Amino acid sequence: MLDHLFDGYTRSILIFTGINIIAAYSFYLPFKTGQVSLGQAGFLAVGAYAAGIMTQKFGLPFPVALLIGGLVTGIVGVGVGFPALRIRGIYLLLLTLAFAEIVQGVIMTWEYTGGAEGFQGVPYNAYTLDYIYGLLVALIIFFARLERSSLGRAMDSIHEDETAAEVMGVDVVGVKLLAFGLGAFIAGLAGALFAHHTTYVDSVTFNILVGVNILMFVVVGGSSTYWGPVLGAAFLTLLPEFLRMLREWLELLPVSWVDLVPMNRVYDFVHEFLDFENEKRLIVYGIILIVMMILRPDGILTRDNLRRFRFVGRKVGHV
Amino acid sequence: MSEPANDVCLGVRGLTKRIGGFYPLRDLDMDVAHGHIHAVIGPNGSGKTTFFNLLSGVLAADSGQITFEGRAIDDQRPSKRTLKGIARTFQNIRLFRHMTVLENVMIGQHCRSYGSIWKALRNAAFHPPFGEVREEREMRAHALELLEFLGLADKRRAKASDLPYGDQRKLELARALATQPRLLLLDEPAAGMNPHETEELDDIITRIRERGVTIVLVEHDMNLVMNISDRVTVLNFGTKIAEGLPNEIQGDPTVIEAYLGQDVSL
Numbered sequence: 025m026l027d028h029l030f031d032g033y034t035r036s037i038l039i040f041t042g043i044n045i046i047a048a049y050s051f052y053l054p055f056k057t058g059q060v061s062l063g064q065a066g067f068l069a070v071g072a073y074a075a076g077i078m079t080q081k082f083g084l085p086f087p088v089a090l091l092i093g094g095l096v097t098g099i100v101g102v103g104v105g106f107p108a109l110r111i112r113g114i115y116l117l118l119l120t121l122a123f124a125e126i127v128q129g130v131i132m133t134w135e136y137t138g139g140a141e142g143f144q145g146v147p148y149n150a151y152t153l154d155y156i157y158g159l160l161v162a163l164i165i166f167f168a169r170l171e172r173s174s175l176g177r178a179m180d181s182i183h184e185d186e187t188a189a190e191v192m193g194v195d196v197v198g199v200k201l202l203a204f205g206l207g208a209f210i211a212g213l214a215g216a217l218f219a220h221h222t223t224y225v226d227s228v229t230f231n232i233l234v235g236v237n238i239l240m241f242v243v244v245g246g247s248s249t250y251w252g253p254v255l256g257a258a259f260l261t262l263l264p265e266f267l268r269m270l271r272e273w274l275e276l277l278p279v280s281w282v283d284l285v286p287m288n289r290v291y292d293f294v295h296e297f298l299d300f301e302n303e304k305r306l307i308v309y310g311i312i313l314i315v316m317m318i319l320r321p322d323g324i325l326t327r328d329n330l331r332r333f334r335f336v337g338r339k340v341g342h343v
Numbered sequence: 344m345s346e347p348a349n350d351v352c353l354g355v356r357g358l359t360k361r362i363g364g365f366y367p368l369r370d371l372d373m374d375v376a377h378g379h380i381h382a383v384i385g386p387n388g389s390g391k392t393t394f395f396n397l398l399s400g401v402l403a404a405d406s407g408q409i410t411f412e413g414r415a416i417d418d419q420r421p422s423k424r425t426l427k428g429i430a431r432t433f434q435n436i437r438l439f440r441h442m443t444v445l446e447n448v449m450i451g452q453h454c455r456s457y458g459s460i461w462k463a464l465r466n467a468a469f470h471p472p473f474g475e476v477r478e479e480r481e482m483r484a485h486a487l488e489l490l491e492f493l494g495l496a497d498k499r500r501a502k503a504s505d506l507p508y509g510d511q512r513k514l515e516l517a518r519a520l521a522t523q524p525r526l527l528l529l530d531e532p533a534a535g536m537n538p539h540e541t542e543e544l545d546d547i548i549t550r551i552r553e554r555g556v557t558i559v560l561v562e563h564d565m566n567l568v569m570n571i572s573d574r575v576t577v578l579n580f581g582t583k584i585a586e587g588l589p590n591e592i593q594g595d596p597t598v599i600e601a602y603l604g605q606d607v608s609l
Contacts, residue, residue: 166468173467174453174479175460181439181450188437191399193425193454193522202460248441 035153039221041261042156043214048241048253049163050211055247056176057203058183059108063120064211064238066127069230071097071212072219073137076146079220086149086220093216094209101208105201124235131227142226149220156217163210167250179203240309244316246323249330256323260309351410352377352526352557353398358407360393360581367393369581371407375526375574380548380558382568382589385578386602391561392434394578395530398559399431400424411526426454430524432515434531434561440504444495444514447503448486451521456482489517493547509540516547526557533564545570569593577601 030038051064075093078084084092104123108116137143149155170176178199181189190196219225237260245256316323353375360368368390375381383391396402398409400421409416416424430451439447456478457463466476490496493513498506503514512532519527529548533541541564548571552558562568568575568589575592577585579601585592592598 170467173463173476174449174457174482175463175467177442177446177450178453178463180442184439184441185437187401187421188433188439189450190421191401191425191431192451192518193422194450195422195454195460197420198460202464 030153037262037265039152039156041258042153042160043218043221044238044241044257044261045160045254046156046163046214046217047211047238048245048257049167049250050207050209050214051238051242052167052247052250052253053207053210054105054200054204055242056179056183057200058112058186059200059204060113060117060239061108061120061204061207062117062232062235062239063104063122063124063127064207065230065232065234066120066124067097067101067208067211068215068218068234069124069127069131069225069227070100070208071215072225072230073131073143073215074212075216076143076219076225077137079147080143080145086147089220090155090213090216094212097212097215098205098209101211102201102205104208105204108204109197109200121232121235124230124232128227128230131230138226140227142224142229143219144224146219146223146225148223149217152217152221159213159217164250164254171250175199237309240313242323244312244323246325246329248322248327249325251330252323252325255325259324260312263308350377351375352379352412353559354408354410354413355398356408356410358394358397358409359405360390360397360402361405366581368397368578371578371581371583373576373583373586375557375559377557378552378555379573380552380560380571382560382562382572382575383578384562384565384568384575384592388580389578389601390581391578392530393581395431395528395559395561398528399429422454425522425524428523428525429528430519430522430526431528432512432519432530432532434534436508436511436515438503438511438514438518440502442503443499444490444501444503444506445483445486445499447514447518448489448521449482451518452482452486455521455523486521489520492520492550493517494543509536512536512544513547520551520556524556526559527551529558529560529562531561531563533562533567541567 047064047068050067051061054061071093074096075086075089078089078092079086104120108119111119131137131143132140170179178189178194181192181194182196182199186196215230218229222229241257241260242253243256244260245254246252351374353373355371355373358368358371358373359366371390371394383394385391393402397404400416400419400423404417411424411427411429414427416427416429419427439450442450453463457466466478487496487499490499493516495510495513495517498510503511506514512535516529516532532548533544536544545567548558548560560568560572572589575585575587575589576583577592577595577598584601585595585598587595
């Protein structure tokens with residue numbers, strides 16, 4: 025459906041932006057209960073491989089495989105969530121990182137799905153764009169409701185003070201496991217959608233850096249509101265595209281301007297550091313992150329920002 | 344070690360907490376009668392807050408039993424104890440600072456309105472996009488009643504961290520009451536309050552008791568303790584050194600010595 029509306033370039037950008045937003049949501053949900061996971065890439069991989077096996081090896085239709093991919097990942101997520109209950113902060117980061125490493129190791133050595141050569145020939149899904157944006161709308165509605173629900177408040181309370189929440193009767197263990205498992209479920213869906221779009225995945229596809237990127241989406245966008253992951257993932261995914269456009273635009277400048285200021289130097293700089301294919305864009309990512317941490321540690325969007333836009337006397341939602 | 348009697352709300356037998364060679368609380372026996380206000384006093388470091396942490400399950404005891412309404416609660420998590428009907432406040436205020444006053448109270452109600460997280464998830468995910476779930480409406484109404492009871496209703500939209508100190512203490516109380524307790528543990532509710540606020544608190548605590556809630560009170564403010572308590576237990580270095588009616592305790596030489604280290608009347 026949506027497929028025919030865009031050319032290949034735009035389509036590809038929209039797909040990767042959408043998958044990144046979904047992946048960002050998979051981080052956002054456990055983070056709402058104070059659990060920071062660097063291992064979301066591992067969950068993406070589990071979803072990608074589980075769904076890929078279902079379609080390629082067992083010939084199941086894609087929607088069924090997608091669901092199975094999500095569920096398998098959700099179950100794995102609950103499994104990882106149990107040890108995650110006992111630890112916090114930097115130790116939890118390490119645990120989730122270790123989980124992602126384990127997944128990578130399994131992928132590399134599992135001959136059934138091609139081992140280190142990668143999982144080839146995953147069936148192509150022509151409706152990826154529809155699936156992604158359908159799922160995204162569903163997720164945004166879910167998170168909007170969650171934020172105004174008692175469960176959402178319970179999650180926020182755990183994020184703020186786990187002991188106080190527990191003493192106030194919030195089932196901290198249950199809510200944290202639920203958040204971690206559901207987050208993994210969402211990551212699994214994103215991974216499955218990704219694999220059936222690119223038709224090839226391997227251990228490098230889901231390396232540690234992917235997990236770091238997912239964390240950055242939420243941190244940059246804003247982690248206290250459900251619009252933050254959307255904004256952060258879209259911003260950081262589209263940034264290289266903007267930078268590429270900027271470069272093309274610079275090339276169009278009159279030569280006299282280039283004489284006036286050392287524009288060729290600027291061009292070189294941009295070319296060197298901001299190129300989409302160039303790994304040096306990580307430097308720009310890093311700088312953006314540092315500046316963000318100093319100027320806006322809560323991300324671009326915060327809940328207080330959004331509250332200001334609400335109508336006075338509004339009945340639904342926060343009082 | 345005698346068995347707790349029938350009219351006992353909270354029974355504590357041989358309760359001990361050990362950290363290395365140090366005993367913050369040692370071999371404590373104590374009965375709190377239904378409907379009483381039972382004060383626990385003692386100098387700094389005498390084990391009062393440890394006692395509360397053991398009662399609410401924040402800390403695990405090394406030995407001893409705690410019974411609530413005749414049933415052992417020793418191996419239950421704090422949230423389970425809250426469900427059973429025990430609520431507490433914290434000496435160092437632990438509100439959810441980024442939430443509004445009303446939201447803080449509604450956290451306390453969560454465990455009563457949503458028995459299981461599946462029900463909570465269902466209501467979060469599938470309630471109609473416009474309008475509110477019945478549970479939410481009821482929670483809000485009940486929360487407002489509580490805030491009115493404590494005189495915080497007109498501040499319900501304020502962020503908890505923006506409240507003045509005395510109001511934060513009251514909000515802690517409101518949040519604890521929202522869990523619908525039958526036993527309320529108050530950890531120095533008057534700390535940092537001015538005399539006027541303390542008087543107000545005195546009144547509030549009495550009215551909570553009139554609702555049928557048993558109260559255990561840790562407090563430094565002797566006026567408050569002597570005014571409202573039915574019974575007083577005195578701790579020193581983690582052990583009970585005296586227990587009795589307020590006026591008995593006031594004249595007890597061991598208590599005076601523990602508190603002041605010299606012969607001064609309270």
